[in-house]
Amino acid sequence: xxxxxxxxxxxxxxxxxxxxxxxxxxxxxxxxxFVWFLVADNGQYGxxxxxAVLAFAVAIYTDKLDGDIARARGLITNFGKIADPIAxxxxxGSALVLLSILGELPWWVTVLILVRExxxxxxxxxxxxxxxxxxxxxxxLKTVVQTVAIFLYVLPLKAxxxxxxxxxxxxxxxxxxxxxxxxxxxxxxxMRLRAAGRRP
Numbered sequence: 567x568x569x570x571x572x573x574x575x576x577x578x579x580x581x582x583x584x585x586x587x588x589x590x591x592x593x594x595x596x597x598x599x600f601v602w603f604l605v606a607d608n609g610q611y612g613x614x615x616x617x618a619v620l621a622f623a624v625a626i627y628t629d630k631l632d633g634d635i636a637r638a639r640g641l642i643t644n645f646g647k648i649a650d651p652i653a654x655x656x657x658x659g660s661a662l663v664l665l666s667i668l669g670e671l672p673w674w675v676t677v678l679i680l681v682r683e684x685x686x687x688x689x690x691x692x693x694x695x696x697x698x699x700x701x702x703x704x705x706x707l708k709t710v711v712q713t714v715a716i717f718l719y720v721l722p723l724k725a726x727x728x729x730x731x732x733x734x735x736x737x738x739x740x741x742x743x744x745x746x747x748x749x750x751x752x753x754x755x756x757m758r759l760r761a762a763g764r765r766p
Contacts, residue, residue, distance in 0.1 A: 611722035
């Protein structure tokens with residue numbers, strides 16, 4: 567390996583092993599723990615449920631923290647651009663599926679959200695030859711409301727007061743509405759990108 571090659575390898579390695587990317591990797595590592603805690607509790611709202619709440623809260627906090635640090639210190643990397651949304655989808659997707667398996671969240675809600683998420687991700691790859699679809703304000707709002715809704719579901723609210731579960735449901739309905747609406751917006755944006763890219 568030449569010196570230049572060695573320098574490039576070191577630079578590439580340092581790009582990956584920075585604080586925001588480590589926090590993203592931590593979020594990915596937390597996903598199986600969150601899943602295990604939620605499965606171990608099995609809807610009993612005991613100590614394992616609170617462990618799942620803690621794991622989810624820490625994972626969500628790392629999501630905010632790694633973005634803030636990356637922007638403040640100029641540490642936005644290609645690895646982070648790829649790994650960050652993957653970490654988010656793993657956490658959100660596993661939470662929705664598990665809540666439905668436990669019978670706490672209707673399956674149709676989980677299916678609609680996941681189809682939208684995977685569909686838009688696939689659409690981004692389809693139109694990437696024409697341009698990049700950046701995350702919109704609506705998309706960011708969608709992520710925040712989804713996170714709040716899931717957090718309310720993961721909290722053992724029904725053990726405290728049954729009506730608190732109704733609040734979680736309606737917050738989830740708001741999250742679903744925003745999710746579907748922003749999905750339509752991304753489809754329109756993709757069509758415009760494709761049309762502009764095909765013009766002579």
